[in-house]
Amino acid sequence: MISPRVASEDPDRLYTVTGGRSRADESAMDVVTLIVSECDPTPGMQSEHVRILQMCRRPMAVVEISSELRLPVSVVRILLCDLLDTGRITARHPPKAPARAQLPDPEILEQVLVGLQNL
Amino acid sequence: MTTGLKIVVVGGFGVGKTTMVRSVSEIRPLSTEETMTQAGMGIDDASGVQTKTTTTVAFDFGRISLNEQMVLYLFGAPGQDRFWFLWDRLFSGTLGAVVLVDARRLADSWYAIDRLEHHGMPFIVARNNFDEPKHPLERIREALDLSEEVPLIDCDARQRDSSKAVLIALVNHLHAMSSARGVTR
Numbered sequence: 001m002i003s004p005r006v007a008s009e010d011p012d013r014l015y016t017v018t019g020g021r022s023r024a025d026e027s028a029m030d031v032v033t034l035i036v037s038e039c040d041p042t043p044g045m046q047s048e049h050v051r052i053l054q055m056c057r058r059p060m061a062v063v064e065i066s067s068e069l070r071l072p073v074s075v076v077r078i079l080l081c082d083l084l085d086t087g088r089i090t091a092r093h094p095p096k097a098p099a100r101a102q103l104p105d106p107e108i109l110e111q112v113l114v115g116l117q118n119l
Numbered sequence: 120m121t122t123g124l125k126i127v128v129v130g131g132f133g134v135g136k137t138t139m140v141r142s143v144s145e146i147r148p149l150s151t152e153e154t155m156t157q158a159g160m161g162i163d164d165a166s167g168v169q170t171k172t173t174t175t176v177a178f179d180f181g182r183i184s185l186n187e188q189m190v191l192y193l194f195g196a197p198g199q200d201r202f203w204f205l206w207d208r209l210f211s212g213t214l215g216a217v218v219l220v221d222a223r224r225l226a227d228s229w230y231a232i233d234r235l236e237h238h239g240m241p242f243i244v245a246r247n248n249f250d251e252p253k254h255p256l257e258r259i260r261e262a263l264d265l266s267e268e269v270p271l272i273d274c275d276a277r278q279r280d281s282s283k284a285v286l287i288a289l290v291n292h293l294h295a296m297s298s299a300r301g302v303t304r
Binding site for chain 2: 030032033036059068092096104105106108112113114115117
């Protein structure tokens with residue numbers, strides 16, 4: 001099953017949104033990297049950039065931005081790298097992914113447990 | 120500043136992944152997707168035509184603010200093969216996974232369990248009960264060929280407390296594993 005959203009999406013549009021790039025230095029951009037705007041949109045800015053700057057006045061995860069813009073995660077990563085390169089946003093990455101077959105830090109897990117128990 | 124963490128709920132179609140995400144999330148579950156295009160594998164194909172395939176995976180997610188510094192994102196993800204192709208791009212660094220199973224369709228979870236083991240991702244298994252369960256959990260463990268170390272619990276994904284208990288069971292399991300490894304280090 002191809003998702004109706006992408007199936008109906010004009011590929012040219014996704015190409016235009018990213019300025020034709022299919023790769024970006026995006027490896028650090030995790031789905032739960034939190035993004036915060038560092039400035040307001042300025043006239044003439046690409047509309048997707050404007051929306052990102054507006055929605056990230058409070059920290060927002062990459063995946064939330066993707067959902068809000070209705071664009072695939074990989075396209076959003078490229079847009080975010082543009083804004084990051086020009087200092088318009090800051091990014092807070094999650095704790096470094098543990099190497100294969102390693103486990104998260106017990107201290108982080110203890111904080112997660114307390115948080116869940118308090119729900 | 121806040122840090123994002125993630126836990127993934129994997130399971131077959133209609134097993135209750137989104138229900139579980141919804142019952143504990145502080146936001147209405149959102150959905151998005153990831154796509155990946157790559158050159159086809161058919162180089163030896165008689166036609167000699169280079170094909171491109173696009174992999175698209177849609178997934179749901181919810182959010183739980185744990186404290187001032189930590190936000191946990193809970194992802195509901197399909198267990199089919201296409202999805203595992205994107206696992207490293209989307210879910211590397213995940214704390215751990217919950218395999219949600221429907222006792223009437225256990226075979227749907229075999230592949231997910233196999234893939235999680237392959238990725239070295241710690242997980243627990245939760246049987247989602249829409250009705251009174253018919254079989255003891257030990258029968259499910261046998262049918263899934265699940266090792267004794269992997270926790271197996273019952274839940275009702277519609278109930279917030281029950282879904283919360285599943286997440287707590289997962290984090291307890293991760294903590295026990297992580298601490299045990301710390302001792303031997």
